[in-house]
Amino acid sequence: MQDLRSNKTHDEMRQGEALVYLPDSVMLSGRRFYIESYGCAMNFADSEVVASILQEEGYASTTETHLADLILINTCSIREKAEDRVRKRLTEFRQLKKQRPGLVVGVLGCMAERLKAAFLVEEKLVDIVVGPDAYRSLPGLIEGASGGQKAVNVLLSREETYADIAPIRLNSNGVSAFVSIMRGCNNMCSFCVVPFTRGRERSRDAASIIDECRTLFNDGYREVTLLGQNVDSYHWIDERQNVTVTFAHLLEKVAAVSPLLRVRFSTSHPKDITDDVLYSMAAFKNICNYIHLPVQSGSTRVLQMMNRTYSREWYLAKVERIREILPDCGISTDMIAGFCTETEADHQDSLSLMQKCRYDLAYLYFYSERPGTLAARRFQDDVPLEVKKRRLQELVNLYREHSLLSMQRDLGKLFTVLVEGDSKKNENELFGRADNNKVVVFSKENYKKGDYVQVRITSCTAGTLLGKAEMV
Ligand code: SAM
Ligand code: SF4
Ligand code: F3S
Numbered sequence: 001m002q003d004l005r006s007n008k009t010h011d012e013m014r015q016g017e018a019l020v021y022l023p024d025s026v027m028l029s030g031r032r033f034y035i036e037s038y039g040c041a042m043n044f045a046d047s048e049v050v051a052s053i054l055q056e057e058g059y060a061s062t063t064e065t066h067l068a069d070l071i072l073i074n075t076c077s078i079r080e081k082a083e084d085r086v087r088k089r090l091t092e093f094r095q096l097k098k099q100r101p102g103l104v105v106g107v108l109g110c111m112a113e114r115l116k117a118a119f120l121v122e123e124k125l126v127d128i129v130v131g132p133d134a135y136r137s138l139p140g141l142i143e144g145a146s147g148g149q150k151a152v153n154v155l156l157s158r159e160e161t162y163a164d165i166a167p168i169r170l171n172s173n174g175v176s177a178f179v180s181i182m183r184g185c186n187n188m189c190s191f192c193v194v195p196f197t198r199g200r201e202r203s204r205d206a207a208s209i210i211d212e213c214r215t216l217f218n219d220g221y222r223e224v225t226l227l228g229q230n231v232d233s234y235h236w237i238d239e240r241q242n243v244t245v246t247f248a249h250l251l252e253k254v255a256a257v258s259p260l261l262r263v264r265f266s267t268s269h270p271k272d273i274t275d276d277v278l279y280s281m282a283a284f285k286n287i288c289n290y291i292h293l294p295v296q297s298g299s300t301r302v303l304q305m306m307n308r309t310y311s312r313e314w315y316l317a318k319v320e321r322i323r324e325i326l327p328d329c330g331i332s333t334d335m336i337a338g339f340c341t342e343t344e345a346d347h348q349d350s351l352s353l354m355q356k357c358r359y360d361l362a363y364l365y366f367y368s369e370r371p372g373t374l375a376a377r378r379f380q381d382d383v384p385l386e387v388k389k390r391r392l393q394e395l396v397n398l399y400r401e402h403s404l405l406s407m408q409r410d411l412g413k414l415f416t417v418l419v420e421g422d423s424k425k426n427e428n429e430l431f432g433r434a435d436n437n438k439v440v441v442f443s444k445e446n447y448k449k450g451d452y453v454q455v456r457i458t459s460c461t462a463g464t465l466l467g468k469a470e471m472v
Contacts, residue, residue: 039076156199298353338388
């Protein structure tokens with residue numbers, strides 16, 4: 001696990017089951033809370049909402065568990081491994097609780113619903129359990145827990161978007177920030193637990209999103225990532241103006257905040273991404289040329305069992321369309337190896353699809369059955385673990401070849417890089433990101449965090465472009 005105060009990227013956070021530490025608060029009295037987050041960017045963004053709710057209640061933050069009166073862990077359920085890590089951490093917190101009986105420990109997020117009974121009653125690991133749509137009830141639940149009650153609220157909502165809550169930015173580099181534009185998911189991919197942990201899809205008021213982005217820009221931020229499990233189905237009816245705001249409209253409105261504010265988004269579903277979105281990206285220079293378009297499998301038969309609602313051919317046509325409208329667009333994916341009934345031929349289809357798409361970035365997993373999902377109820381998890389792992393490794397090996405080629409293709413090119421901070425390895429170097437999402441490292445000279453710098457690429461590693469700043 002890695003400290004997110006380092007150069008951790010949005011994508012690493014999105015995928016990694018990593019930690020968040022809050023910076024030590026300037027408030028030196030009163031109650032203190034400590035929070036750790038695991039899972040995707042949406043969970044990290046939620047921790048910022050939670051921090052805001054707690055601050056309103058007079059809580060100060062701390063990075064030290066031994067100084068905290070309240071320890072919260074914002075959990076992920078996407079794969080079994082993510083759950084195992086949280087359980088281990090909670091066991092460590094239980095030891096702290098033995099030393100300090102007044103300490104309140106709470107579980108937030110995607111494990112809350114499924115494991116509330118286990119955490120609260122059977123294993124007695126925690127005092128409070130709060131689901132992703134119930135964070136407004138945290139203050140009352142904490143009060144109850146301080147009085148010795150076990151407190152739980154895992155109700156999912158059809159309306160909650162926390163639109164009116166201004167998130168407190170955690171581990172912020174002061175340059176890039178996540179902005180949630182919707183919650184939940186209606187897609188019911190058969191392998192996925194998210195529709196059960198986060199409930200029905202709902203979009204956030206467009207005006208509140210634009211306000212949040214404008215405030216971020218005025219506070220010095222230069223990049224926002226609009227977050228949703230399926231951003232292309234964003235849909236908001238603006239009753240005052242009697243118009244419907246689609247994702248393409250929203251992108252344009254956020255891009256119009258300032259040409260100096262970069263706009264990214266995640267995640268796009270292949271069945272929903274429209275030409276309108278691609279045209280908006282082409283029309284606004286500050287909407288970054290990068291699309292995360294998870295395919296999950298290259299076999300139409302497996303895609304059907306996954307309930308992804310598109311075929312291999314449909315997906316490939318989408319990638320084609322992206323390259324037609326946005327020739328320099330970076331494309332990344334998620335893929336799952338060893339889903340139920342996957343044969344060697346299906347696996348070869350995944351490899352050959354990868355060969356055709358030549359992804360710039362790929363997040364690759366082996367299938368982990370999640371209790372309660374459609375796949376767990378309908379299909380047998382029948383691919384042996386060693387076969388899943390071998391297939392995953394084959395996907396990883398091929399992806400590595402492609403990502404290196406993708407890096408090498410950029411040698412000699414000039415990129416506009418938004419500087420995010422000092423390079424991890426060398427304090428005389430800065431790191432930032434090109435429009436296509438690749439990390440670029442270059443010599444510091446007089447540049448600083450938040451600057452846009454023209455960088456000529458001179459060499460590369462498998463994951464980083466190295467270059468030199470140029471005056472233009
Ligand atoms: N909403 C996004 C989408 O549709 O692609 C991302 C959802 S999920 C948070 C991120 C990734 O985790 C998925 O794209 C999928 O590849 C992976 N994933 C989800 N459930 C999984 C499971 N049961 N086993 C292995 N990987 C899984
Ligand atoms: Fe899960 Fe599918 Fe929704 Fe993504 S689109 S969150 S994979 S159900
Ligand atoms: Fe995200 Fe994990 Fe929940 S990936 S939506 S935190 S199950």
